[in-house]
Amino acid sequence: MTEPRLSSPAKVGIIANPVSARDIRRIIANASNLQTSERVNIVLRVLTTLSAGGIDHVLMMPDKAGISAMLLRSLQRERNLHHRFPKVEFVDMDVTSTVDDTFTAARAMQQAGVKVIVVLGGDGTHRAVVRELMEGVRKGLPPVAIAGLSTGTNNAFPDMREPTIAALAVGLYASGRLSAEQALSPNKVLEVGVDGVARDIAIVDAVIGSDRFIGARALWKTDSLSAAYLTFADPQVIGLSAIGGLLHPVGRNEPGGLAIHLGHDAASTRLRLSVPIAPGMISDIPIADWTVMPAGVPFPVSLSAGVVALDGEREFTFDVGQKVSVTLRENAFPTVDVARCLQTAAREGLFRLSSPSP
């Protein structure tokens, strides 16, 4: 196995969540089950593409759920076949097999100075990475861009795209051939506060429900839902944000978000909406009212006690007396705009090799 003798510091990090797409939506809907071997295949395709793009050192989150182990075996096999890979370095950290691993890895990658983190996961995984990176920026660390690959259930946030293409864009930006202005896009977040103190964020939706337990985390029983706050409302995605997407679309790059109050009885229901809230699952949602959320304005949650679900998963409960509010923030974190990167690269001939022979 030959390694580059002196590799430059890692410019790219990879966080591959081994446990996304493993929850109850496999049962109540026919949600996909992305096997560990498939996740590793995706990582391998990303690595070879990065290598071709001039990236020689990648920092990776370790795990004990099979991705790291299978990746190492595969890398050895591929090197025996003389395929080119960057040096893959695992973050030196204890693996807890919880979401804390994502936080730890993102923090370490930011501190190591990576320019971009490739994330394999669903909305929840991306949310965890974003939260950690934003926290880092508040503490004075440089911002890190995210390139999302969907290996989750709903995948409202990351684009559905062949990972090779995303890796080409990541390579162009991380190697400096495209600037931040050319390569990145700004993204909105929702900031969820309890009693005036910022508690957590959501990158797609913050949904309030009347259940008071986290339980199996996913949300699919729509009769317990009270309100939904969205950073964007895309009619082409599934999940609770589809409530907004099919009611009043708001683009990712448009200002503002959407706040929706759900009806809880005939009197409060203004209309009913047919919504794909999970893969293959279309539900009937009663809508009371909705309004655009301008950035910076706290929207108080009217439910007195319940559970807050962030990006599709129940995250924390709140009791009577606790005041929850949701505020939209714009330009909160950058992502790699893969489409724009590749179009720019094509126009500027960045993939043309040396001139054709005379």
Place this chain on the structure above:
Amino acid sequence: MARKISMKQAVNEALDQAMAADPSVICMGEDIVGGAGANGEKDAWGGVLGVTKGLYAKHGDRLLDTPLSESAYIGAAVGAAACGMRPVAELMFIDFMGVCFDQIFNQAAKFKYMFGGKAETPVVIRAMVGAGFRAAGQHSQMLTPLFTHIPGLKVVCPSNPYDTKGLLIQSIRDNDPVIFCEHKNLYAIEGEVPEASYAIPFGEASVVRDGKHCSIVTYGLMVHRSLEAAAALAKEGVEVEIVDLRTLSPLDIDTVLDSVTKTGRLVCVDEASPRCNIATDISAQVAMHAFGALKAQIEMVTPPHTPVPFSPTLEDMYIPSAGQIADAVRRTLKGGKH
């Protein structure tokens, strides 16, 4: 006069009548119907040797073809029995018991005892036994001693169509786990079998030939070899008594002891491998309980301590012959050594 049918037909008839009489009886096994999931005929095989052919047309989804997963489906048969059904599972060749033996000897055999008497496991496992088909080492064994050894199991090995039908019906009615052995080389033999349903109790050996000079105790295919030996010996004025054990567990040792007490001589003929087989078991029990009646050493006729060979000449030498049985009888008469 009862009509004559083959042993294979006797098995088929017993299963048919048992299923007709009791809706909790189901059958499962590899290819017992045949053609599952394929585009041709359903009931394409009716068992690898056609033993269960025709049952699917009468009993439909009470016959289940299984994937190639003995430990799963034998275990499933045991589990279904513990839940009140009466499954008849086919282990195609008894040689396959290796992959599912735990379900038989650690699970089925022990539930009644280990659960303090409250469990009942009325499962029947039918399996083909025996050599002579040129099927070689892994498809030709008897293995009957391994099952007989296990407390909690019953082991049945009929030698003729009449016993086959009656003992199989009894096995299905029995409330304990039963290993029902069908000798593949006896499927074709014919015999008189009543059309009506009937059951033969366990633990009752059958004296298939009376004689006063020597007792041959045996079972399965070897009953027929012993009968051939008896015919040859009769020409020499030697009359042998042949005791067909029919069920190895429970064992009718009393009939054996009565016979040896009468004749004073014992030859055990067993197609199972010689170490720790049924012949050694019978010999030890007779030596303990009828020693005084013996006029000569006990003789055992068994194959050699080898796997079953493939080559037909070798396999024919492997299986005890009528000649070897007759020689053993003669040795008891002469008191001679090997």
Place this chain on the structure above:
Amino acid sequence: MAGTNPFPLSREDLLKAYRTMRTIREFEERLHVDFSRGDIPGFVHLYAGEEASATGIMAHLGDGDRIASTHRGHGHCIAKGVDVFGMMKEIYGKKGGSCQGKGGSMHIADLSKGMMGANGILGAGAPLACGAGLAAKYRKKGEVAITFVGDGASNQGTFLESLNLAGVWNLPVIFVVENNGYAESTSRDYATAVDSFVDRAAGFGMPGITVDGTDLFAVYEAAGEIIRRAREGGGPSLLECKMVRFHGHFEGDAQTYRAPGELDDIRANSDCLKKLSAQVTSAGVISAAELAAIDAEVMALIESAVEQAKAAPLPTLADLTTDVYVSY
């Protein structure tokens, strides 16, 4: 004091669930103590720490539903309704035990409660549960069968064959992998080629999900959906409960394969009973006093079970040879 109940179980069922979990916990902890004193013969494998899995799943089952358990079966027995006094006598090898002293800890069964036995052979329960599922299919009453295996036993051929058979015959069987991270002393990280039991389910064409096995509500919700699906003819599925066991593989195992401090950390942060108590009291649905009252009743029950077990008669020579066969 009582707030509106936001949980998926009624107040009465919450109290029942708590009582079940507390009974399992105190039963096992008492055995741990008594075993170390030399009072208990043979081997015991304790379920302490894993209570939420058995309780959350069994809450959805009736006597007609069957379960096949593992060597670590006391929790499954108690949650399925097997009599605690009979169990304790059985563990002490006494007449009047669940199995008349003939089976012991690893073989406790009560078929009248649908408990097809704890099993000393790992993975053996999976084919048995397929059989129970087959019987349930023929009975047509919407009953289900559940087999529990550990992360270790999920590598047994019987388990894998059963996944296939259940899929082929569309059996109402649920495969529950109780993943506590250790097969005896071997970590799951070592012994499992691809560290996902859920992936195995996909390989056999059935859905598989993972839940936090230390959270009663997570188990309860997931089990509820899975069991409902099986009852309605949706076929088999796999539920992985990630959990922790407090004690060794068997009593007497010093657990030197664990990292220093690992056990203390587990007791402090992954105790399903502590989590449940905190959730129901902070929601104002059940008071700490009610829970304490249940705790006291359970301690008295266990104490009484041990006394009765110690006082129960030993089996006799005549008992040695009974119940080998129904008839012989």
